Amino acid sequence: MTKELLEKLCCPIDKHDLNANIINEGEEGEILEGLLSCPECNRYFPVIYGIPILIPDEYRDESMEKPLLKKWGYELTEGEDSEIPLLDGKTK
Numbered sequence: 001m002t003k004e005l006l007e008k009l010c011c012p013i014d015k016h017d018l019n020a021n022i023i024n025e026g027e028e029g030e031i032l033e034g035l036l037s038c039p040e041c042n043r044y045f046p047v048i049y050g051i052p053i054l055i056p057d058e059y060r061d062e063s064m065e066k067p068l069l070k071k072w073g074y075e076l077t078e079g080e081d082s083e084i085p086l087l088d089g090k091t092k
């Protein structure tokens with residue numbers, strides 16, 4: 001995904017603008033791997049192979065996302081009433 005696209009993206013839950021942490025950039029400056037986070041609801045959305053995973057909670061596969069986040073150095077906190085753990089906001 002390009003950074004221009006990033007500016008057009010918003011949280012699918014509350015339409016808030018997303019913050020981006022870029023892990024891996026391509027030669028053209030495109031985002032290959034990264035993490036988008038919503039400051040409003042604290043959800044995180046990974047970018048994997050250049051594809052932003054902006055899908056509702058019920059379709060998300062935590063078992064697929066968790067190893068990636070761990071690899072990128074993120075800590076997750078378990079949400080009390082959500083199956084999807086929310087991002088702690090801190091990097092190691």
Ligand SMILES: [Zn+2]
Binds near residue numbers: 013014016042
């Ligand atoms: Zn949100």
